[in-house]
Amino acid sequence: MAQTQGNPVRGGGRFVVEDAKPEHVVTPEDFTEEQLMLADTVRAFVERDVKPRDADIEKLDYSLTVQFMRKAGEIGLLGADIPEAYGGLGLDKTSTTLLAETLAPASSFALSVGAHTGIGTLPIVFFGTQAQKSRWLPKLATGELIAAYCLTEPGSGSDALGARTTAVLTDDGEHYLLNGSKLYITNAGFADVFIVYAKVNGEHFSAFVVERGTQGFSIGQEEHKMGIKGSSTRPLYFEDALIPADQLLGEVGKGHLIAFNILNIGRFKLAAGCLGGMKEAIQLSATYANGRQQFGKPISSFPLIAAKLADMNTRTFVAESMVYRTAGLIDDSLSGVDSAQEDGGLNAAKAIAEYALECSINKVFASEALDDIVDEGVQIHGGCGFIQEYKIERLYRDSRINRIFEGTNEINRLLIPATLLKRALKGELPLIDKAQQLQQELLNPAPLSSRNQEHTPTSAASNILSALKKTFLMVGGLAVQKYGLRLEREQEIVAALADAMIDLYALESALLRTRKLADKSTAAQNPQHAADMVALFAEQAAERAGARSRAVLASLEQGENLRLQLSVLKRLLRFDPTDCSALRKRIAAKVIAEERYVGT
Template sequence: MAKKTWSGGRFVVDDADPRRMATPEDFTEEQRMLADTVRVFIEREIAPRDADIEKLDYELTVRLMRKAGELGLLGADVPEAYGGLGLDKTSTTLLAETLSPASSFALSVGAHTGIGTLPLVFFGTPEQKQRWLPRLASGELVAAYCLTEPGSGSDALGARTNAVLSEDGQSYVLNGSKLYITNAGFADLFIVYAKVDGAHFSAFVVERDTPGFTIGPEERKMGIKGSSTRPLFFEDARVPADHLLGEVGKGHLIAFNILNIGRFKLAAGCLGGMKEAIGLAVAYANERRQFGKAIASFPLISGKLAEMNTLIYVAESMVYRTAGLIDEALAEVGSEGDEGGLSAAKAIAEYALECSINKIFVSEAMDAVVDEGVQIHGGCGYIQEYKIERLYRDSRINRIFEGTNEINRLLIPGTLLKRALKGELPLMEKAQELQRELLQPSPPASSPADDEPLAKPAAVLASMKKTFLMIGALAVQKHGLRLEREQEIVAALADAMIDIYALESALLRARKLTIRGAAEEAAANSFDMTALFAAGAAERAGQRARTVLAGLEKGESLRLQLSVLKRLLRNEPVDSFALRQRISARVIAVGRYAGL
């Protein structure tokens, strides 16, 4: 694959060009029309049937999925040659975000179009694609993805489902079980992972009517009650040999590549949920009156709206920045021909690290937003009549789906280090450069000019990158290749990278507005939210670094490193009270998420 102009993980060691960053302000008219189509579909088809969907009406969900297929909403990621739309990833990201208010139905669609269909798009043979993709794109068939087992969740390669090639070579005989399979109640095709001869992790396409294949009862879940979640059982289930997906023993390539895009798509869905939650919260805060005033006028309530809005803005900036990076990568490799799908999967894998970052940040941000949404609703937020109660329950699964956030945290620094060891990132060189810089006399502290609204966030970002390099280098020096066993340190390094990517995404978006000549008033909200997030990120960076240093150093050595840290994090605090007041005033005025 051709070397990317901007490779995955590079944000840690280099500064990106804001002009190249994709933002929601770049949406084309066609993309906006796509979003409008989804909104109309939800308003006309989903909202009136929401209560029935939540009662887990299989027939209704399938009927609505076929209507979505008629609109092209199920084939956005499917190439045109196989009956889909073949849209770019920015468009499909917008589709996933906009569909989010459809709640459980959105999850059913997401599981079908993402992890259910993409294995065939990327890894299917031409014959397999021709056989199944057109019907998946239309909604004639519904797909499910089957990886988790009773004894293997995060340790996916520990799967025990076994596959043995029959003596005549015509089929594989599967034995084992799967757990927590979304869409299982009504799916027609199942992407199933099993070990051939108990050793070679592989993927198969299993049809619902396969002899020996049965589906267990529905799980009783905390949330997403309108989606189907059931176990699967294989007892000498005979799967035709030509249903093998990819090569024997190469199932991990399929599983992990699909999880990359699944994590990213999940972040897009969470983004849509956050926007719905703040809309509900601000509407209630504007209507609810206490002590003779709307509760939105009270600073402790308006401050919550400001923090919620800022998290959404940062998440939105990250999600569409990442979509743009993936689109650039896909444009370089192309996606046509028999090998196009595999090339596309490899291009997306370039940003596996960023996909994990998006998944963690946005799923946790959504939890924070819906939690504050419930708090703003007060007692009403605990009552099922109000949708914020359902959003609160539905949100919790996102930190578990597509690899737990703990597993993703462990993946992020490990992936970065592997890229550095392969010579794909100048991580070690940048760390050594920083060490030389720190040996020089400390220049006097300078304060960014007050008339440069992005100067302070930029200074915070620069100090956070240096702090990450400092503590990361110390951790590697002390633990070497054993660092992966120090999970708390690794998780702290991951959190540092997440905050860096989040702040940089917000900052790049704000800078792009100024480059395009946006009026000061038009960009003011972007500037304020970037500054507010930077203030919190700076506090977290300091606390995180001190905690890690205390685990790495002792005595005089610790005191020396803490003095270096203090030098790196010499950032002047901002008036966050004023920032929140300005941001919340805009949110309250528009009655929903205020991006700009």
């Protein structure tokens, strides 16, 4: 697996208060030969087996999906996250992230696999007893059994702890009686094992493993969805469903630990899948733009079409940098966990939770970037983009669910600053100290420090990143001063702070990758191309920061105080503008020439 070198103190949110070094991040350029071979195996499986039967999968052919799931099990895809002791491969998260990205062009089938391998299987991997792991994991690794995750209810979605499904222990202590229902359950039509959340005695939120065919357990009809039509989505019903007591997962009343920890990795893996979708959309759009003639020449030669391809490629480069940086951080956090120990799974879940904040950031950025990219892809296709014969139409419909899956983007935006503040209040981050130091610096009328005077391809982006960190600390510090712990009620301000953190992490990830690439560049890798994309994204991020911060300051201050803070903001974000048109032309030229996403 790819390794970082001398990583600093672990823990999420450190990017706000510390500057990482290029050698501290994992990038796609660090993939090992073994990782690339695994990706090639998955890619061949998708092209050879899945894509030729895509139309049948879209018609909800359960038997075909199950058949391909078992083939996926044969090549190790279903067991990538399962320890070797239970029949899996026990791969690192960088490898499993690459597999999730590579599987994305399989569309609905990729969703079925993702639901099985991630949120369906990992609760047992992390929280199951030895007996539970031995009973279910080997068969989940091969696809003999298929898993589903059952959290959402008609009356509770984002408010997971508001679940009304109940579980009552029978008098003999041998079984739990489950009553209630679940909604929008992926894989429900053909799953064998269901991770179900219920409140013991109506109070204690807990998790259970429920098997298909259980007495009192039934499955409703398929939902008719806007997209991902080839995936099964059905409701579940429990009427005194008889669940053996030894199928309680974890402890009574500790179901929230399972639900929220699993959602962390689910959000991160969703971002990886979105990344694969972005790359496919670029390939489809660039190929179409080169082939479509208008006014006697290909539409890819028109600057407005080329600019779209440049922006699509840039956002994909940034998302890719974030996703694999986060995978590396999680792998580093997991490096001290012995999964063979009795509490190894729980410790692994805790290690992943260290980066819950980054998982949410990845999910929000990638799902929204994919939506924008496929939208532009449809626009490049023109009328053809509205026709089902062209896959970009499918990607457009399929992408929309990602902003709802694994916690809506609104919920994740609220979680990002809240998690940062909690870590600071626990003393895990010097956030308050940094904010106070900045206040002292801002009171000094002298020019602000930390401006890089060197003229390198990334120096302007580095200066913008430094200014964005200071801007976040300034605006966030004022918000905390005004509202204290009541800040969570000011959701528009919290969401703006989340967007600031997302841009920080995104820009820093892409910048570190580009600097690392420049340090180790070869003839096959182009640091200038990466530097162009970083420069373009940095300029856009600075513009967003200015507009966002002015809006927040206007809600925090009035009169002379507001004018003072706006003058400070202007000092922080004073940069010479970048020629974005020239950057886009250079970026687009590479995408158009290669008819695919070009990272380096």
